[in-house]
Amino acid sequence: MRRRVRDTAGAQGRSGAAAAVLAWYDTHARDLPWRRPPDPTGQAPLPDPYRIWLSEIMLQQTTVAAVAAYFKAFTERWPTVEALAAADETEVTAAWAGLGYYSRARNLHACARMVANDYGGRFPESAAELKRLPGIGDYTSAAIAAIAFGEPAPVVDGNIERVVTRLFRIGEPLPGAKPIVRAKVAEMMPGERPGDFAQAMMDIGATICVPRRPACLLCPLRPDCEAETAGDQTAYPVKAAKKAKPKRRGAAYAAFDRSGQHIWLRRRVSKGMLGGMVEVPSSQWSSRSDGATGPNGAPFAANWRKIGEVEHGFTHFDLTLEVFAAVIDETPESDGWWAKLERLGAEGLPTLMRKAIDLAIAFQESQYRL
DNA sequence: AAAACGTGGCC
């Protein structure tokens, strides 16, 4: 039996589609802080695995725009995995504050310590080994292996799911269709430049094959795209229906000292919502539908006054937090510490807490002006 | 396997 003649696009791989993708990437790659420019030769040195790993963790379910500033801050403060491993976990979670999904920060730190202590400061180079490290799953292990180590690992993220389900009109709903998508990516994989191929596919998804109004006329995969031919691009990917978000209520208690210069903070337990993060004392809003509200839910007695409410949307519920404030004369006999208002930025407050505290401070300042 | 897990931007 005769073999089909192999695509003769040279280093561009076994699939014409992959060749088109790489050629597109050579002139249209996004310029991102953690990225090396496209390498048409496939011979350039690979990027620093530490920076690739850090960027990939930050980018999980998070936009490029949100990540950029954090990536800069982290790499300036901790230029190597050893430096990050030497930091306290609380420093790392504080620096992560505002980026969300805080288990990532704890896993990031744990992973840095494993790489520093168990791997001599060098990341393992295969997707299979990388996947054993905390915070690194299917996507991230493949991405690091491909981008930082040149392994032809099939990378599948949300962008690539969209591109590939359209390309092949895959009608199975996600996430069940993920193995099909991964198999298609593996089939498309070029013989060279696996890292550039992965990044190119993600860039196509992020800039051309977008959820609404995809710019198919600009797409290097247009000639191959079944959905474009059928004209039903936006019908893909098919996703399982989402559940309704419940509404929850809770309360936060902002205690100021007599000087008005300090607020009482404490650290949340490491599991669950905002795990390990700093908060103004609050009720059990994270674990019940009607978190105890009112002045009686406070961790210590004071002349609590309700000063307002803040709204905050989480992934799986919407929260209304009643905010109470009081001035107290004694340091509470409960876990926590006085934080200087001018230095709240260094405390690493998650956004929900930032909202509650901003409201409390505004109220406090309005009282002093009277 | 389904649910938990943040945040901000867009239309």
Place this chain on the structure above:
DNA sequence: TGGCCAAGTTT
């Protein structure tokens, strides 16, 4: 306004 979406992982 509210739902959708963004380089997912863990349990």
